[in-house]
Amino acid sequence: xxxxxxxxxxxxxxxxxxxxxxxxxxxxxxxxxxxxxxxxxxxxxxxxxxxxxxxxxxxxxxxxxxxxxxxxxxxxxxxxxxxxxxxxxxxxxxxxxxxxxxxxxxxxxxxxxxxxxxxxxxxxxxxxxxxxxxxxxxxxxxxxxxxxxxxxxxxxxxxxxxxxxxxxxxxxxxxxxxxxxxxxxxxxxxxxxxxxxxxxx
Amino acid sequence: xxxxxxxxxxxxxxxxxxxxxxxxxxxxxxxxxxxxxxxxxxxxxxxxxxxxxxxxxxxxxxxxxxxxxxxxxxxxxxxxxxxxxxxxxxxxxxxxxxxxxxxxxxxxxxxxxxxxxxxxxxxxxxxxxxxxxxxxxxxxxxxxxxxxxxxxxxxxxxxxxxxxxxxxxxxxxxxxxxxxxxxxxxxxxxxxxxxxxxxxx
DNA sequence: AATTTTATTAATCAAACGATTAAATATTTT
DNA sequence: AAAATATTTAATCGTTTGATTAATAAAATT
Numbered sequence: 001x002x003x004x005x006x007x008x009x010x011x012x013x014x015x016x017x018x019x020x021x022x023x024x025x026x027x028x029x030x031x032x033x034x035x036x037x038x039x040x041x042x043x044x045x046x047x048x049x050x051x052x053x054x055x056x057x058x059x060x061x062x063x064x065x066x067x068x069x070x071x072x073x074x075x076x077x078x079x080x081x082x083x084x085x086x087x088x089x090x091x092x093x094x095x096x097x098x099x100x101x102x103x104x105x106x107x108x109x110x111x112x113x114x115x116x117x118x119x120x121x122x123x124x125x126x127x128x129x130x131x132x133x134x135x136x137x138x139x140x141x142x143x144x145x146x147x148x149x150x151x152x153x154x155x156x157x158x159x160x161x162x163x164x165x166x167x168x169x170x171x172x173x174x175x176x177x178x179x180x181x182x183x184x185x186x187x188x189x190x191x192x193x194x195x196x197x198x199x200x201x
Numbered sequence: 202x203x204x205x206x207x208x209x210x211x212x213x214x215x216x217x218x219x220x221x222x223x224x225x226x227x228x229x230x231x232x233x234x235x236x237x238x239x240x241x242x243x244x245x246x247x248x249x250x251x252x253x254x255x256x257x258x259x260x261x262x263x264x265x266x267x268x269x270x271x272x273x274x275x276x277x278x279x280x281x282x283x284x285x286x287x288x289x290x291x292x293x294x295x296x297x298x299x300x301x302x303x304x305x306x307x308x309x310x311x312x313x314x315x316x317x318x319x320x321x322x323x324x325x326x327x328x329x330x331x332x333x334x335x336x337x338x339x340x341x342x343x344x345x346x347x348x349x350x351x352x353x354x355x356x357x358x359x360x361x362x363x364x365x366x367x368x369x370x371x372x373x374x375x376x377x378x379x380x381x382x383x384x385x386x387x388x389x390x391x392x393x394x395x396x397x398x399x400x401x402x
Numbered sequence: 403a404a405t406t407t408t409a410t411t412a413a414t415c416a417a418a419c420g421a422t423t424a425a426a427t428a429t430t431t432t
Numbered sequence: 433a434a435a436a437t438a439t440t441t442a443a444t445c446g447t448t449t450g451a452t453t454a455a456t457a458a459a460a461t462t
Contacts, residue, residue: 030232044411049451112313114370125371132375151376151385159364160357166367169315170326174333175352184352198399245441
């Protein structure tokens with residue numbers, strides 16, 4: 001075996017990954033130090049390079065996970081052949097709000113890292129591109145013969161759903177405290193589909 | 202005079218500020234190097250510290266500018282005593298889209314820096330807090346006796362307006378190219394007020 | 403049991419980076 | 433014009449940071 005791991009003891013390797021997820025997501029690539037990750041996972045600094053070759057490589061793995069998580073939450077819904085347009089709208093708002101309630105800084109992490117180094121991460125997005133653009137969801141929108149581009153509806157759905165999390169550091173203070181803000185967000189699981197459906201006429 | 206500048210030749214100081222705006226906004230605080238800023242402004246590295254004491258202090262100035270720009274675009278509109286609710290909605294969508302078309306990475310810059318160091322920048326937001334919360338706009342929303350919290354309307358308005366810029370690196374690829382995406386955004390100046398007004402009933 | 407491979411540690415390297423210093427040049431004040 | 437102050441430069445200092453190395457411990461293989 002090339003490297004005698006991966007059978008049972010993902011232990012050390014997985015401890016590093018877990019710490020990497022946390023530190024990278026909290027601070028972003030540039031501000032995260034390999035020593036932070038080592039300390040967070042309770043391992044020796046050299047082990048990070050032993051298992052992952054470099055900070056950069058480790059980050060790429062974390063980034064890939066995050067992008068997959070972000071796209072993975074909607075792509076299956078967008079492409080479900082058996083659900084109606086309305087059901088998809090409910091599904092997207094619902095599952096995204098659930099996901100982002102658990103991982104509130106997922107979108108801002110991914111978006112700001114992509115913006116910091118677009119060349120590097122363009123491929124990550126492009127690879128998942130068509131599964132949105134040519135989705136059943138988009139076809140169903142087109143069938144409705146809207147007076148505006150279907151992309152507007154998609155942008156509105158994502159904007160109303162995701163933006164509260166992106167703007168959370170600012171918005172939660174406006175609303176009051178974080179608990180009140182979270183309560184508002186929970187309400188939006190049902191409100192957003194209602195508003196979006198209004199736009200379909 | 203304590204320091205013999207600020208009469209005519211803001212030249213050097215302003216050259217550094219200009220470069221700092223660009224480099225910080227492009228890369229974020231952590232990834233921006235003082236040497237980048239020096240090179241970008243064509244000055245000697247030591248001048249940065251001579252004029253601004255430290256990278257940190259220089260950044261604080263840039264950050265303050267950015268936050269002011271972001272809030273400054275809506276606070277006057279939110280608090281205009283003479284305009285109707287509907288006019289304010291049109292004004293916010295319009296002026297924000299204009300501002301962000303010129304400075305597309307303003308929101309993601311501010312939001313990600315606040316998220317990276319919330320303690321440091323909490324005060325910046327708090328100071329401008331009440332001018333949103335207790336704005337004429339919010340009062341006008343309350344008068345409408347909506348079935349949902351007025352904050353939902355504010356979040357929707359900001360979400361639909363700002364999110365396209367936050368998500369631009371991803372969304373513009375979905376839509377096609379950047380030009381098409383910009384065209385869509387331009388349409389939204391009139392569409393967003395229409396959608397928001399629908400929500401007021 | 404001996405040997406080879408894998409895992410882990412402490413120490414350290416080299417480059418990057420923010421910051422400072424001391425000297426030189428320019429500008430302002432007297 | 434001389435003196436004082438402000439501006440600019442080149443060189444360099446001290447840390448931080450990603451990465452490596454050499455030695456050791458543990459595990460797997462023979």
